[in-house]
Amino acid sequence: MRLRLQSQQGARYPARMTAPRMMSALGSRLLAALALLLPLASAVLAAPVHTSYLWHMHQPIYWPDRSTWYGVGYETANETMALAHSQSDLFSIFNKDDRIHDYQDYPRSAVQSVLGLPDAGAQVSFAGSLIQNLNSLGNAGWNGGRYASNWWQSYRDAMNWSTSGGRRRLDPVIVSMHHPINPLCDEVVFRRMLQVQKAVMVGAWGSSTLSKGFFPAEMCFSERLIPVLRSEGIEWSIVPDLHLARACANYPAAANLDNCDPPNRADQQNPTQAYYNTQSISRGITTRVPVPFAQQVHTAQWIDPTTGQASKLTVVPAANAMSWNEGYGLYGTGEIDAIAARNDPAKPMFILFAHDGDNDWAGGNSYFLQNVSQFSSQAAGKGYEPTTIAEFLADHPADTSDVVHVEDGGWVNADGDFGSPQFINWNWPLVNASGQFDIANGWAEDERNWAVLTAATNRVLTAEQMSGATPDPLRIAEPTRAGTTPVEKGWCYLLAGHESGAMYYGTSLDFEIKATLAANRAVEAVDPILTTGVDRTAPTVWLPQRLPWNPGGKGGGSLWHYPGGLGADMTQDFWVWTFAYDVSGVDTVVLKYRLDVDGQNPIGSTQNETFAGGPEVGAWQSFPMTRRAFPTGNVLNDPSINFSVLPQYMSEEFSAHVSGLSDKLVDYYVEARDRLGNVRTSPIQHVYIGTGTATGGGGSTGSGGPAVRWSPPTPSAGGTVTVSYDAVPGSLPDATSPVRIHIGHSGWTNIITPDPAMTWNPDSLRWYYTYTIPSNATQVDFVFNNGAGTWDNNGGADWHVTVANPCTSTPPFTMDGTLDAGVPAVATCGGQTLYAKYDGHWLYLAGPPVAATTNLDHFLLVARPTTTGTRTAPWGKAGTSATWDAFVGSENDNTFYNWFDAAEAQVSASSHRKAVGAVLEACLDLQCGFGSAPSSVKVAFAGYGTANGAALSLQIPCGNGDGNLDANEWLTVNSPLLDVGGPGLPPRASLALQTTNPVRHALAATLVVAGEHEATVDVLDVNGRRVAELFAGMTTGTRTLTLDTRAQGMDPGVYFVIARSGGEQVTRRVVVLR
DSSP states (O other): OOOSSOTTTSSSOOOOOOOOOOOHHHHHHHHHHHHHGGGGGTTOOOOOOOEEEEEEEEEOOOOOOOOOSSSBBOOHHHHHHTTTTSSSSHHHHHHHHHHHHHTTTTHHHHTTTTHHHHHHHHEEEEEEHHHHHHHHHHTHHHHHHEEEEOTTHHHHHHHOBBBBSSSSOOOOOOOOTOOOGGSOOOOOHHHHHHHHHHHHHHHHSOOOOOOOOEGGGGGGBGGHHHHHHHHHTEEEEEEEEHHHHTBBBOOOOHHHHHHHHOOOOGGOOOOOOSEEEEEEEETEEEEETTTTTGGEEEEEEEOTTTOOOOEEEEEEEEEEHHHHHHTTTOOOSHHHHHHHHOTTTTTTEEEEEEEESSSSSSHHIIIIIIIHHHHHHHHHTOOEEEEOHHHHHSSSSOOOOOOOOOOOOOOOSSSTTTTTTTOOGGOOOOOOSSSSSSSTTBBOOOHHHHHHHHHHHHHHHHHHEEEEEOOHHHHHTTTSSSOOHHHHHHHHHHHHTTTTHHHHHSSTTTGGGGHHHHHHHHHHHHGGGGSSOOOOOEEEEOOOEESSSSSTTTTOSGTOOOOTTTTEEESSSSEEEEEEEEETOOEEEEEEEEBBBSSSSOOOOGGGSSSSSTTBOOOOOOEEOEEEEEEOOOOTTOOOOSSOOOOOOEEEEEEEEEHHHHHHHHEEEEEEETSSSSEEEOEEEEEESSSSOOOOOTTTSSSSSSSEEESSOBBBTTTEEEEETTTTTTOOOOTSOOEEEEETTTBBBOOOOOOOBEEEEETEEEEEEEEETTTTEEEEEEEEOSSSOOEEOGGTEEEEEEETTTOOOOSSSOOOSSSOOOEEEEEETTTEEEEEEEEEEEEEEEOOOOGGSSSSEEEEEEOOOOOOEEEOGOOOOOOOEOOOEEEEOOTEEEEEEEEEETTTEOOOBBTTTESSSSSSSEEHHHHHHHSSSSSEEEEEEEESSTTTTTOEEEEEOOSSSSSSBGGGEEEEEGGGOOOOTTTTOOOOOOEEOOSSBSSSSSSEEEEEEEEEEEEEEEEEEESSSSEEEEEEEEEOOOOOEEOOOOOTTOOOEEEEEEEEETTEEEEEEEEEEO
């Protein structure tokens, strides 16, 4: 899912800069004069508010495949353009006038304009990939020499200008080499990113004296990064002020203002604050940041879980809301003036404007050559002190005893992410084909990338261990150098595959294959080494993920469809999942968890942070995680995905569903062991499980909040449930009449259409509807609407009522060894017939009994449509078979026959029934046996000789005679309940984008509706507001829809195109650019 594009054109898509280019030597002389007058300013404080800048510059490696020109290492910009390998428009990206100056001279000019102030300056961050791209263009004289071979010279000049304390006026801070989302990376990957970045920076900036500061890409920070940062010589990091604020005990969370999940109580370790400054920005978020706490530098720490030792780092908060406003227009001191009175002279506030320096208005000459000098002049006149981070920390070092907690998360700039603690713009959870979260069986393009990278990381790490040599960072950066090893080549590609933009863009252009391209080349380089040594490397385990973020609490933002108020109710049950891979094979993966004694995790105690724990926490408990072979292909059939390259290796998914806890603080981590006994543990994480729940019940009426009730609280399949709704506490307008219910069952199947009107009861002042529950239902699903496009969907969570005893239904077939009447013959071979019937709940099969053949064991085999692969034949017979989910085996030499499951264990349950007589017959309740009833099922009959290892002698349908029961030799039996276009069923609608995504001007989409039905197609913004109606009315077949986004006045950002027809909804996400 794509919720903000981390631009192919830079760290964000730029606006066209048209403001006049202004700045002269006069400006510098005025600043100098102001500096002389500063002692007379009435606003001067002993330690006033300080200000500074961070300008972030980035371009990725657009084609991380092996270089055609050099035969080793990935392509940089000049080669990719020359060979037209990338679908991105690199010429426009690198040829934009403002960007050419951003990368070569604007920052120098901006700093030069404030030299009249004693300490004024700025920080800049250049990702190493951008440095390599610029080197390639400059050395080639690209496009008439638009980039000089010494493009970096103006930066070197500005680095030589000093503050009053002798520190650089322009400080190129360290950023990870390929702009990854660092908190989601393997620890060694993060370390290599820093090492290679530093090697590249030495060459670019001409000095081995590097900054002590760090800027995390997308400002995505976690305290897990601290030990690696410190070991690599980094002393301070920029962090979002928002994540200091959200970690305060009394943070005023509000879903309609935060636009992401509220903080989990486990993270709210910082002291209660007296005042929160509220600021709304055009991105669509309102920040509440405590003053002066979130404008002061502090110390953050990471506790080693084994030793209990603390690694400490100075954290420098960036003013997220102010940064946004400062980067989008001429900016004065007004927002600082509003909070300056709260400054503490003993611990002064530091206002850091941190944003992209190569995009939007902040990437233009009006920003660098006008805004910077004008603001600095005005700030100095108010008594504030423009400075640099290094100078400020030298004058006002962070107190190492002032330890605070920084919640995980990035800056608020990311549309749709808004600082989510899960980094959802690069980490969307697993979903099913309907878009509903499905951790156990779902898929997502973001997560697939992490599964690919986790596998490749383990192979490179294992090869490094077997080689016995520490890789050279410079040779990783430049693998054409003499002596480069296969491991160094592997690291070169692997690091490039972690580019955050590939996950942010997702399915746009060719971004879905970037991580795979890099990972495949990485393993190609190192695989020969893996046959030469002993594997002593533990499994690689991706950082365990959790959904929901706040079990028993509230959810917000795009994950839950932007609910209002405090947010949508979340269940107390939650999922933990991860990916794991090992060259020697993963043996076991276990979720370890323990309960905190008092529900508190104070910063002053480390017991929750160590494996050893103490009296404040309970003992560790183990919970085996369920493994799954994670799909490599486009399993959701997303038309915007083109996997033209598939990964060589893929991690397995491991998941656990945690339930039964309430009002508890839980510590947890994952332990993975490979088949050689090597063990890896993930970091210890924490979650507080609240007392709320999204499911109701109790008494004679179920409750889904004050607006919704149902009776009985736990209805039965085949019975009825009466649902009532009150619009006053609900989300629909109070005067809605009638209220309509949108209702179906078992994950939104068989939705009633059109939406029934509910009945008003003037005595109870509520609307009522009674629903007859199908016999195969496992839950009833419903939401409400006013029939005119306004919905109440429980804040995006919908309402779901569990149906009791779905497995007690009586099969519509008789198990007596006689073929049931009305069951059709579906295949015949060798004079024998297979009969089958599937009603969408129960499957009936009948084939010949063993008495009808000579010396053959008989099998009736069943597989769901999603079951794939090949395995050995049943009961140790010869040959192979397509993988089954269940089968009935009947033995020739005696009267034994029974059902068996996928592992060939016998099954004796009411959902699995069988009989033998004139036929071998069986019936299977797929809903109960497999947890869901698919729309079709695959079946086959097989007869094998009676001996172990005996050959296949009879199969129905007929096969190709090779002795194997191949997948294409099975028969598919469909459910009549789910035939597309069947009577009384909702129409199937599809919506496909015809223009490239992102969209710059014209949007085109194709709507296809099976049959003639009413349909609507709307465009909504990220707040759920309709901005355009593309179609409304009766339609059939294919219809092309277009929209002029400029004429519609659509601002750049993320939008949703939503088609609705017959109770179905299809959504496509679109990014509109300038």
